[in-house]
Amino acid sequence: MKKITVLLLLAALLMTAGCGAKQPAETPATPSPDVSVPETEAPVATPEATPEPTPEPVPDCVDAVVQVDRSPAILTLLKRGDQVDVVGEYDDEHYVIKTELGYGLMEKQLLRISGEAPYASWTGYAYGGAGFYDNYQLRGTPAATLTLNTECEVLDELDDCYVVKVGEDIGFVAKVQISKNYIVYTGGGGGAGTGADGGDISLSFGGIQRLSYVAQSGDVTGTATVLADGAPVVLGYLDRDEVIPVVAEEGFAPEWDGYCTLYLDGLYAYVPAEFVLQDGDEAYEVWSGYAVYGARVYDNYLLRDAGKTVNLNTLVAVLWDCGDFYVVSVNDEICYMATSAVSKTLIATGGGGGGGGGGDTDWTPPAL
DSSP: OHHHHHHHHHHHHHHHHHHTOOOOOOOOOOOOOOOOOOOOOOOOOOOOOOOOOOOOOOOOEEEEEEOSTTEEEEEEEEOTTOEEEEEEEOSSSEEEEEETTEEEEEEGGGEEETTSOOOOOEEEEEOTTEEEBSSTTOOSSOSEEEOTTOEEEEEEEOSSEEEEEETTEEEEEEGGGEESSOOOOOSSOOSOOOOOOOOSOOOOOOOOOOOOOOOSOOOOOEEEEEOSTTEEEEEEEEOTTOEEEEEOSSSSSOOOTTEEEEEETTEEEEEEGGGEEOTTOOOOOOEEEEEOTTOEEBSSTTOOSOOEEOOTTOEEEEEEEOSSEEEEEETTEEEEEEGGGEESSOOOOSSSOOOOOOTTOOOOOOOO
16 A cells, blocks of 8 residues: 555656646747848830831832933823912923922913913814824824814913814814914915014024922922823923933833833933933934925924024934934034924925925936
């Protein structure tokens, strides 16, 4: 019994010792060092680089040589009734106008400025054989030849011709070929006169002043109406012997039948192919001809104005052939003559007088 009591006491002591043992002190957590968080700055927008404009492709070009003074480099052709923006006067003969393709020159005679009174149309009568042309320059073969007293509704007046309507067709007839009165012949010669012969006078032309390419800028100051079909907007006029760049590749600009395409100062323009010696063409063979009776020479290829009369059989050096006119040298001056005014052979002056032949007149000298 005594043993049991001792054992119980020992057990109690052991239990007391176990319960009273100190628990190991908890190690305090090491405080985390302060973390410095940088302030977030608003991102600065980097300006996008402006892309460089893609340069327009430049066509391959070949050189050509202008043969006719004041050859027009045409930007576009306008129709009768088109409305255009006018920038202002360029000189006595031209306005500067603005089109979708750029700025150019147009002859004043081809425009009616807004606010001007419209032309009062009237009925005229054609002289027999009058040419009815499809162009206001009256170049080339007429579209039709009018019979005597053909009625013409005169719609507008240009410098050298009328804009007329014959039937349903609109065209151009020289002023001297239209009468305001019904024509009745009472005998003698007929037909419209072309002015009196001015007599034999020496040549004395002023120099031709080149018009530079039109600046591609300017404020619009008004509007105008185009009076004639085929009215050219001209980028500039070209001098004889000027070297010009003719486009040699396809696909850069529309092609015009009968014209060379030019690349001038970043713009495309057109010049009549017959006015230039193109790359690969043979040089024109100059030949000598003779002025027919009453022949006139002009300082412009349109043969406008009165011209100057030259003597029968005046020696003419033919430098270039454009079909309806020649570029010629007379007394060492460059001028222009109708092809019908130059004979390839000397014209007989004996006998009953004179009428000279056309460009292919043949003459056999009399036997001595």
